[in-house]
Amino acid sequence: SYELTQPPSVSVSPGQTASITCSGDKLGDKYASWYQHKPGQSPVVVMYQDTKRPSGIPERFSGSNSGNTATLTISGTQAMDEADYYCQAWDTGTVVFGGGTKLTVL
Amino acid sequence: EVQLVESGGGLVQPGGSLRLSCAASGFTISTYWMHWVRQVPGKGLVWVSRIESDGITTRYADSVWGRFTISSDNAKNTLYLQMNSLRDEDTAVYYCARDGGSSSSGYMDVWGKGTTVTVSS
Numbered sequence: 001s002y003e004l005t006q007p008p009s010v011s012v013s014p015g016q017t018a019s020i021t022c023s024g025d026k027l028g029d030k031y032a033s034w035y036q037h038k039p040g041q042s043p044v045v046v047m048y049q050d051t052k053r054p055s056g057i058p059e060r061f062s063g064s065n066s067g068n069t070a071t072l073t074i075s076g077t078q079a080m081d082e083a084d085y086y087c088q089a090w091d092t093g094t095v096v097f098g099g100g101t102k103l104t105v106l
Numbered sequence: 107e108v109q110l111v112e113s114g115g116g117l118v119q120p121g122g123s124l125r126l127s128c129a130a131s132g133f134t135i136s137t138y139w140m141h142w143v144r145q146v147p148g149k150g151l152v153w154v155s156r157i158e159s160d161g162i163t164t165r166y167a168d169s170v171w172g173r174f175t176i177s178s179d180n181a182k183n184t185l186y187l188q189m190n191s192l193r194d195e196d197t198a199v200y201y202c203a204r205d206g207g208s209s210s211s212g213y214m215d216v217w218g219k220g221t222t223v224t225v226s227s
Contacts, residue, residue: 033213043151048213086151090210093165095153
């Protein structure tokens, strides 16, 4: 079965750039989406179809996808961005999530 | 306001059954693909099942295939997940989600708050 691999944790200082990667076989041939999930809340899509930012998501969020790796980049990271982030893709008609990355802003 | 509200979670013994509901408002589920996603406490998101806008075409994760059934009632604008032969490992928070792309390259743009299922004797 298809697998997406994310680093378990990423740390960033406020105001700096955070990059969260998601790796999968030929992931660049698929669309990647990204979700932000804070404790006690519902997940929120922050990026879809690799580079599209939903309405209401700050411009500091951006995405890319090429080769075997999709990347979610948060520029000028703020304390409010601290959360778990999950990548997601489709494979043979089913949905696959990455294992998630805990972003710590310190 | 576009909203999804799950219900039906609870405590059930191994081998038992439970039916989850997801009431939609602000949009019509018959025009979207819909998903169920679960999360074991402290673990990551795991996709469970989807149903296409035709209300007929469905897919399941291997871990639930043959035990869970996804369905929808357009008149009630509600999504369901019938869960049979429940196992300890099915314990999780279950979310329903709308697929904004409604295709096999879609994404989940609306999520419910989740309902908790606990399988334990």
